Amino acid sequence: MSVWTDRILQEFPADLSRFWIALDPDGLLLDERILHGLRERGFEVLPFEDPVSFRTEYEERYRAAWDTGREGTAKALILQLRGTDLNSLPWDYIKSARTLNLSLADLFPKLSYGVVRKIDSEHHDALFQACKKHAAQPLGEGATKDFILTHIFRLSPYLLSRPEDFWREVLRLHYRGTGLPELLAQHVAAVLRDTPLNALPIDELLKSKAFMVRTVQDAWSRFIVRYGVETPSSEGKPAESNTPIVPFDHPDVRVIIDTMFLEGTLQPIEAHIQPDDLPDWIRVGLIDDPQALTHLVSEGAKRIATDLPSTGASHRDWVEAARRLAELLYRFNELKAADADGLQRQVQTLQKEADVRLKGWVFQHFADLPSLPVAKAPVMVHHVPRYLAMRRDSGEERIALLVFDGLALDQWVQIREDLSARSPEFSAEEGGCFAWLPTLTSISRQALFSGLKPREFQKSMATTAQEPSLWTKFWQENGLRKTEVIFQKGLKRSEQLEALEEALSKPTTKVAGLVVDMIDEIVHGAMLGKRGITGQIREWCDTGFIEKLFLMLSKHGYHIYLTADHGNVDAEGIGRLSQGVVSELKGERVRAYRSEDLASSVPPGIDAFQFGGPGLPTDFLPLYASGRGAFVPKGNKIVAHGGMALEELIVPFVKIKMKKE
Template sequence: MSAWTNRILQEFPADLSRFWIACDPDDLLLDERVLHDLRERGFEVLPFEDPVAFRAEYEERYRAAWDRGEEGSSKALVLQLCGTDLNTLPWDYVRMGRKVSLSLADLIPRLSYGVIRQVDSEYHEVLFLAHNKHSTQPLGEGETKNFILTHIFRISPYLLNKPEDFWREVLRLHYRGAGLPDLLAKHVAAILKDTPLGGLPIVELLSSKSYMVRTVQDAWSRFLSQYGIQSDRTSNDDAMGARPEVLVPFEHPDVKVIVDTMFLEGALQPVRAHDLPRDLPEWIKVGLVDDPRALGELISEGAKRIAADLPAVEASYRDWVEMARRLGEIIARFNGLNAGTVEPIQQQIHALQRAADDRLKDWLFHHYADLPSLPAAKGPVMVHHVPRYLALRRNAGEDRVALLVFDGLAMDQWIQIREYLVARLPDFSADEGGCFAWLPTLTSVSRQALFSGLKPREFSNSIETTSQEPSLWTRFWQENGLRKPDVVYQKGLKRTDQLADLEEAIARPNVKVAGIVVDMIDEIVHGAMLGKRGIAGQISAWCDTGFVEKLFLLLAEHGYQIYLTADHGNVDADGIGRINQGVVTELKGERVRTYRSEALAASVPSDIDAFRFDSPGLPPDFLPLYAATRGAFVPKGDQIVAHGGISVEELIVPFVKIEIAKRTS
């Protein structure tokens, strides 16, 4: 146990109380490491967000059992209040609960509270240790910013005197997935304002990975032009406000080594080129593709790096989201290869996929229970956090919000669509992230959670159908201050001739929120005959119809902030045999079966390679049985594309903010 989590857990002595109230304005308890260690000690944390939902869960899962003298779902329950005002709680809770106060101001008192509360929770531990070791007196706002830059991000802006120094730190930050908070990025920019680096878009480069990647990609194309090589990728920097003449010192050794890795893993896209100059330096070829075989070798090298860097069981959910993105880049490239180039590396890619899935499964058994309670203020961790996050964005000034749910879209398929849009829309960019679907990764479970903002146990009566999605979506927004006419829900979109009806719905001035289901990917998956590589070809053909770009342009023209996600992904799977149980199962999927009682779940034949994982958040009488590894409950030897199970490609889905600059002409 770390010093940070140990300090917080000191506030919760075992066996002192069954019901606790934690006034926690900085969401310290909603750190996945803290949640995990509390759970190991028999404490369960439940955020107090919806009074009705909290009371229902508290009464059903805890208090009723305690009144019977039983342990219930856990030995003790902690009501986590994101604030300090106990008057917001029901009086019986206040009377019964043992009170605890937690705050960054108390735990890290010598640093400016206004600054440290803007630092992500993943840095709390190292900040706590650095504070105790290096901070001897109270620091003001500016000194605290410098302290954090030095001890957390290992950056000293006063030492960034040369372009290669600046770019080394920018690339290093984002390669580790650790862009600076806006507050710190602006601090660095203010320090560098009057230096030769002051003309760069410093804030954007330090804080936004997507902006940095676009800028470096465009700079790479200009760099290649020095050797007479022209890029076939469209620059979008002019439209997005980036400086078109930003130069990156690619030839510097510190910059070169990170750029090399970004090309290998897919963050940067290599440029297709022919008839390369004879005097071209060898190291530049990592960012070039002069024949399909070269791209296959690039994918192979990237796969080796990812295989050596799979997250361990103690990793954070952020590590897995980043891994899913890196793996998606590799799979997207792999699925775009011709058959002759695929054959030499196919077994390597499949081995990587299986290894990632096995490692994820082990991690989920330790950490999945903590994910539903994690805060969504900086981005959704699970799909049911998405509506809450969008509500926060509306409160921050995004008046009109559109949520596009591409049913069944895996991370690699989003990357394929993204690359198509980058080439077609010069004013397009994407701020990319990811989140976890609900297990089992079935549409009626995960998509319903996505639109309702609820855990599946909270819509148990409709968990086997999606018919309640429109009413659940509308109810969420009514509870967040909108009227029913302000909310739109529309599903079944896949063709351009449907966009006129959508425009009629979203163009009404009163509409503030639109939830839109795009069904084409799921339809392609369920009819797939040639695996995910075949699906990639069908997605390309669908993109060529212009539907996706027209959909995005339509929403942008009507002033919507566009967010894209999926309810689940999909995976290539091999048949392990059918389970012939008649009508015993309630939901029959290729990758998962669900049962309504322990007796029925136990009736599965022992020769079927499957396992149970009864994840919290599901109704108590909804018991999933998962096909092991990449298996499917279809005849042995059959190969299909399916969803419902536990794999990186099914469980971790894209969550993307789409930017389309308004055209001035």
């Protein structure tokens, strides 16, 4: 337990009260380490976001048990109010609860509150310890920014006098997954305003990993041409470009670039012609022989295997691990069959180890995810509508949510690379979020469009028929009229776009929910595993449907967000479950039962495990096939979903742009 976590937890002595009200304007309790620490002590945190929803959970899951002398689902409940107005709560809550105040202003009294509140919660622990050691007196706004840059991000803008110094720090920050908050990125840009570095888009490079990667990728294309390398697009001449020059040949820069190529963050470029005296360190970013990509996949798998998250990792660590694995799998699936066969065991071993670690993490931490804040990005798919509503409040008047049914992260990478090659206007701000468990369409996609947890739509958990009404209802509750919201599913072909455009182009349309289900259709008909799916996705991309859809949405002023309800994995049969109507909900990787007795009726020879998880009805008990097994005849190989493998559980969440920056 960290010093910071202990400081928060000490506010909640055990057995002092069953019901607490925490006035928490900065969302301190919605940090996964705090949530986990409280849960270990028997506390459950429930954000007060919707009065009706909170009242239902409070009465059914807590008060009813407490009134009869029982413990309920937790020893104590904390109502977390994102504000300081106690009088906004019902009187019976105030009367029966113990109230306390939590604020960054009180916990960091020597730092500027306006700056500290802009810093991600993942940095609070390090900042708290740094303040204890180094903050001797109160600091103003500028001094607080410098203090945080120095002690948290290990960066001093006053020392960045040369291009190699700046690029080293940019690459280091993003490689560690800690781009600067916008406030600090702007501060660094202001400090460097009167230096030669001012010509660079400093704040964008420091705060946006996607922008940095695009910039470095373009700069690499120009850089290798200077060494005499000819690529399909260069024709032996450096292209005219406004892309900044990156000092790739500096040792401090080179070592990070090398790793980015190996792990898939940067894509190597096909080299038609290269000089004999080309330095060896440049070759890692080139594909110059049939074995070059094979080597990249093998080395990338080794690096990822040594850096898999542990059970104590954060959800961000797992999203990053899923992204790195997706880049690797995309490259693996692009290999020729003979080359892939030689690497298959290494890749499968990596996948197995990742799944084992993820399962341990899920059992400890998945219950905390639904309560995490969504201001910066959704953590779970049911956070997506709320996040989009916040984007509308921030000025994004028209929003389109594209849900690619069944799209795994590695398949998104394939689509991204295809779009990057065919459309210079395309760019993407990439992230990821967690699907709901079990990772079935009727559960996770319905949560995605409704903004609700599964137990809040339990009557329709076996169908997707209620999605249009749930999507519309959410937006009506957030200030839109029914006529301003559209929903359409079954999209997959270019000839459907004309009718869709008619609805999207209406001035009254503000929000669109669109289901693109080609990937799910391909997956359920797959005969040759995920490598075979790669070829089918490539053929679909060649039709131009995705590019046309993005361009159409952009033309009509929509901010485009893309996600998925779940991913998919190669699975192998462990035995069919012939239970008739005993199973309430049937999937190839999961079955759900309405009682413990029914769930226990599974034959002992079937390798499976139970995990109820949060947000599900109390009488809904999922049983998962272990590893990458499936409830089909033994030895049968299929592509499926429903379980908690890394490629099923963590899905892309991407903002699409179709304008050149």
